[in-house]
Amino acid sequence: MRAELGGVAVFTAVLLSGLTAGSSFELPSPSNVTITCDSYGVMVSWTSSGLSENASFNLQLKSNNPSPHIFINTSSHQYNISELLQDTGYNHYLVEVKARDGEYESPPADSKKFSFSYLQNADIQCNLAFPPVDLIPGERRLFFRFSNPLQLYRRTPALRSLTAAESLCYDVFDNRARTNRTEYITFECTSKTCEGNVSFPVEQEEYCVKLSGRIRQTRLEETKYLCYCGSLGPRVPITVYLIPLFLFLPCCALSLAYFLAKEINKKMKKKYLSKFPKPLRLPFGPSIDQTMFIIVEDDHFENRVIKVIHTKSPDASSGSSTPPYLKSSHLSHHSCGNDLAKDPEGGELKEKLIDPYSNGAEMSTGGLPSGYDRPH
Template identity: 35%
Template sequence: MRIQIYISVTVLILFQKSASEAVSRPPPPANVTIQCDNYGVEARWEYPDQSLDVHFFVEVTYSNGRQSETTQNLSLNISSMLSGPEYNRYFVTVRAERGGLKSDLCKSAIFSFNTKADSKIKCYLDFPEVELSPKDGKLHVQFTNPLHLYRNTPALRNLVEKLNYYIETEESKNSFTCEMKNEICESSIEFSEHRGVYCVTLTGGFEQRPLNPRSKCFEGDIRIYTSFTVYLYPVLGVALTLIFITAIIMLLAKKFNSEIKKNAITAFPKFLVFSPAPAGQCKVLKVETEIMNSKVKIEPVEDLHEQTTLIEMYSDEEQSSGDRDVGSGDLDNQCAYGPNMLDEDDEDDPGNLSNGYDSPHVNLSL
């Protein structure tokens, strides 16, 4: 009988103790979430009673170990607690502690940086901002190397691999690589025709750790146009060369011309050198006009003997001149004062003066 009483009292004490502990234990956290971005991983949770004496015990568990840390905040950056991010997957548990009493655990979803890992949350890095510009008739693509930009993120911790990425356009998809030593990654894309708007999409990653795609468009003209200076500089060069050569030729010609003049003067004998006479010894010829009578009267010759003599003299002159001509013809056709005309004059009356201008005449001064 006594044994039964002892058992009943013990059960009652234990029940009261457990009931009192249940009443005094802090409530567990709720809704534990994982926020992973380009610069780290953060665990967040909710708690109804945010009194000053409540602490939260945060524990990160992965395939081959676990790490924990305590905080009074409702969030904690767990980037430094992640080991082997290239292949591991993780989950986070959070519990509240107050006065030595601990609440129940609240667990998060499983997350990983490995695209092939069996996890609910995939933590991918964003592709860096991309700059597009025309260069040499192509579209030039440039961005900061993620290995330098996200150096402190757990996803790339201790990573020495190169970045493999792709640039996809409406025409093609091209692959490129960017070494860790390169702070800036650059590449160029060629288009078959002018579009006005050129759009590209960049994808890639580090083996099993992909980057979120990045799309961007460039509006403008990427074609090459020959600069005016391409033609200006050669033309200026040729012009300056010609001017320089012309100046040299002119200087040489001037020098040779002066030497030729000196040699020519010394080559002439002294008696050929003209020396002007003094002004007093130089006699200048003067041209004087002769006054003549402008009134001249022409009259026929009245002396028949004189007329006959003149005709005979004229006939002799005409005959001698006719003998010198090549292919000379009839003198009657060559001279108005030929023999035929004179014969006609002989038949006329010598005293008839109607043919005065057809007969020899002399000048008579008034």
């Protein structure tokens, strides 16, 4: 009897050990199930071990909404669930991940709860990034401007289910309120670009502001302090600089045009004058360059104007500067019809300015030969 009982005990032990060995062969659960969310979507990722190349993963998206849960199958170790999220402003979610390899399935591994609504009790709060802000100094004021995130993130999971009546509300903190965050200014924006300003009546070394906001139940991440270093005092109007500039530029253009026209004219004159022959020079006397009027007076001829072409020849000797055709002997034979004689005292010609409109009596006085009959 005892032998039979011993055999039954051994059989039972072997059966239990077989069952234990069979039950110990189960797939390990995925680990490090992580939720990553930003302004444009949500990504879930995980790690696993002890699986074959043909293993896959079953995902189940759960929410506090009573709507049916969503199931996904993938062979990757991450999945973008952005398109599966509905009405994110009022719900929180978690993702359950199971590994499946052949006919075996692992126990589930859950992610942390996450939500885009700051009113939901969630482990991970998904916020929207505040758009870049431009600072513009003014007179005792600091102006700021940025793109409205309501328009920027309109098609993302966080805001795609919004109604047209929703708007952006944002708060502005200045650097005077760093120790007391209850002091802030609230703005509302529905346009494509949001603008505002903060007053700084007291002169400071730098002027800083910090912005945060919300759209429905979704928060915009708070910016760091954005600072402007400079003066916010009264500024000189830009027209003070533009008017002199607009007056100066036309003057420069006119001066340049005048200079260019003058240079072109000079070059054209030089070009055309070079085509004409050089002035004629007589081989036997001075060059015909100058014209001189002289008056010759002697004892026999008075009140006579004689036009003489006279230029001092560069080849003339330094001993005599009087051309040969101005000598008294020459003038007596080459005087255009008038016989001239040299001065009886010195023999040289005298210059005298006379009135060409003298009367006849004055012109008749002189030393003409007595037998000369002068026409009347």
